[in-house]
Amino acid sequence: xxxxxxxxxxxxxxxxxxxxxxxxxxxxxxxxYGNPSATHSLGRSSxxxxxxxxxxxxKAINAESREIIFTSGGTEADNMAIxxxxxxLGLRNIITSPVEHKAVLETSKELAQExxxxxxxxxxxxxxxxxxxxxRELAEQNPGAIISLMHANNELGTLLDYKTVSEIxxxxxxxxxSDTVQTMGHYAFDVQEFGADMLTCSAHKxxxxxxxxxxxxxxxxxxxxxxxGGGQExxxxxxxxxxxxxxxxAKALEIAFNNLEEEQNHISGIKNYMMSEIEKxxxxxxxxxxxxxxxxxxxxxxxxxPPQENNALLLFQMDIEGVCCSGGSACNxxxxxxSHVLEAINHPQDRQAIRFSFGRYTTTxxxxxxxxxxxxxxxxxxxxx
Ligand SMILES: Cc1ncc(COP(=O)(O)O)c(C=O)c1O
Numbered sequence: 237x238x239x240x241x242x243x244x245x246x247x248x249x250x251x252x253x254x255x256x257x258x259x260x261x262x263x264x265x266x267x268x269y270g271n272p273s274a275t276h277s278l279g280r281s282s283x284x285x286x287x288x289x290x291x292x293x294x295k296a297i298n299a300e301s302r303e304i305i306f307t308s309g310g311t312e313a314d315n316m317a318i319x320x321x322x323x324x325l326g327l328r329n330i331i332t333s334p335v336e337h338k339a340v341l342e343t344s345k346e347l348a349q350e351x352x353x354x355x356x357x358x359x360x361x362x363x364x365x366x367x368x369x370x371x372r373e374l375a376e377q378n379p380g381a382i383i384s385l386m387h388a389n390n391e392l393g394t395l396l397d398y399k400t401v402s403e404i405x406x407x408x409x410x411x412x413x414s415d416t417v418q419t420m421g422h423y424a425f426d427v428q429e430f431g432a433d434m435l436t437c438s439a440h441k442x443x444x445x446x447x448x449x450x451x452x453x454x455x456x457x458x459x460x461x462x463x464x465g466g467g468q469e470x471x472x473x474x475x476x477x478x479x480x481x482x483x484x485x486a487k488a489l490e491i492a493f494n495n496l497e498e499e500q501n502h503i504s505g506i507k508n509y510m511m512s513e514i515e516k517x518x519x520x521x522x523x524x525x526x527x528x529x530x531x532x533x534x535x536x537x538x539x540x541x542p543p544q545e546n547n548a549l550l551l552f553q554m555d556i557e558g559v560c561c562s563g564g565s566a567c568n569x570x571x572x573x574x575s576h577v578l579e580a581i582n583h584p585q586d587r588q589a590i591r592f593s594f595g596r597y598t599t600t601x602x603x604x605x606x607x608x609x610x611x612x613x614x615x616x617x618x619x620x621x
Contacts, residue, residue, distance in 0.1 A: 239558030243602040246560045248390055248418060248536050248593035254443040260487040261480050272477050282479050289486035296493050298426040305451045305472045306482055310417040310438030313451035314339035317413040317434040320459040321382040322347050329381035331356045331374050334580040335364045337415055340384050362581050363526045364394040375408035386415040391577040391591055392525025393536030402431025417441055418533055421492030427452055444488030448481030499596055504534035506594045510603045517607060524589055536593045543586040544615050550588050557609035562591045
């Protein structure tokens with residue numbers, strides 16, 4: 237029987253919007269509809285709303301307003317960082333890892349095929365951690381490259397030692413881009429301390445709207461627009477601005493940063509609870525990625541389930557049981573395609589990986605519900621009674 241109860245444990249895929257974000261957006265939708273490029277008063281008030289949002293975001297991450305370029309989300313921001321580094325700044329080497337989001341990985345591969353750029357993949361270990369010795373070697377062999385490494389892996393949660401990466405980048409005259417889609421709003425951010433030249437953010441991963449994000453670009457870098465046909469975003473991205481989305485993004489970040497400590501405590505408590513319940517009740521389940529607080533993102537728990545016949549169906553069965561979670565795989569028209577991240581960490585093919593990801597609204601009851609569902613679906617001999 238299909239469960240009527242729904243428990244949402246897929247916050248790394250997207251998050252429910254905060255009511256205060258919806259309220260701020262609705263207000264702008266109703267009242268601030270002028271085209272920001274128009275010179276009349278309604279246009280000017282839309283422009284003012286955008287610039288106030290930009291200022292508030294910049295201040296929150298210790299950047300300057302002119303360093304924030306609004307985009308349609310994380311994918312576009314990742315594309316912009318890498319494509320502009322190659323096309324506008326003339327960088328001929330890209331150093332990245334095999335566990336990056338496809339917005340980075342496929343873009344880099346495409347540039348390597350079409351633009352004669354050389355692509356270098358840094359080794360990662362069994363938990364998805366970047367081999368920093370190898371990274372240093374690659375940077376030394378290819379000074380002036382762009383290094384693109386994500387702050388937290390979206391499938392595993394494993395965190396990057398960004399301080400060391402930044403130091404390696406500086407020492408070798410490399411640009412450092414980091415996809416911070418999974419971490420922005422979940423940790424305090426100071427672009428100076430982070431030491432990256434470019435950072436990617438997406439609003440829908442932090443209780444904001446879909447279809448809006450930004451790329452932080454250090455003011456010393458001179459990018460041409462990737463999307464042309466208008467002078468918006470100070471000539472960095474053409475097209476009428478998504479005013480409503482921009483306001484939602486700024487509000488979502490403001491809320492996240494205002495409640496940072498409280499949320500970190502709440503969500504990491506949820507993750508710890510799930511880990512200990514799994515250890516107690518489902519001993520055959522292990523964890524993928526770095527699960528320590530220092531080394532792993534506190535919103536993500538990737539579980540490796542024991543081999544059994546119906547493994548490929550587990551995700552669908554979890555859905556029927558009322559639990560929304562993700563596989564370590566991308567679903568395409570109903571067919572599951574192996575995850576490049578799991579492949580890169582040599583996750584055994586006979587085990588199924590399920591990613592549970594938590595957010596501000598997750599409760600321990602949700603976790604109990606998910607554990608019960610797992611207990612039903614796993615073979616009895618793998619379940620502690
Ligand atoms: C690490 C990472 N980068 C980029 C993206 C893409 O962001 P968006 O959905 O805003 O295009 C995602 C979303 O799945 C992500 O998890």
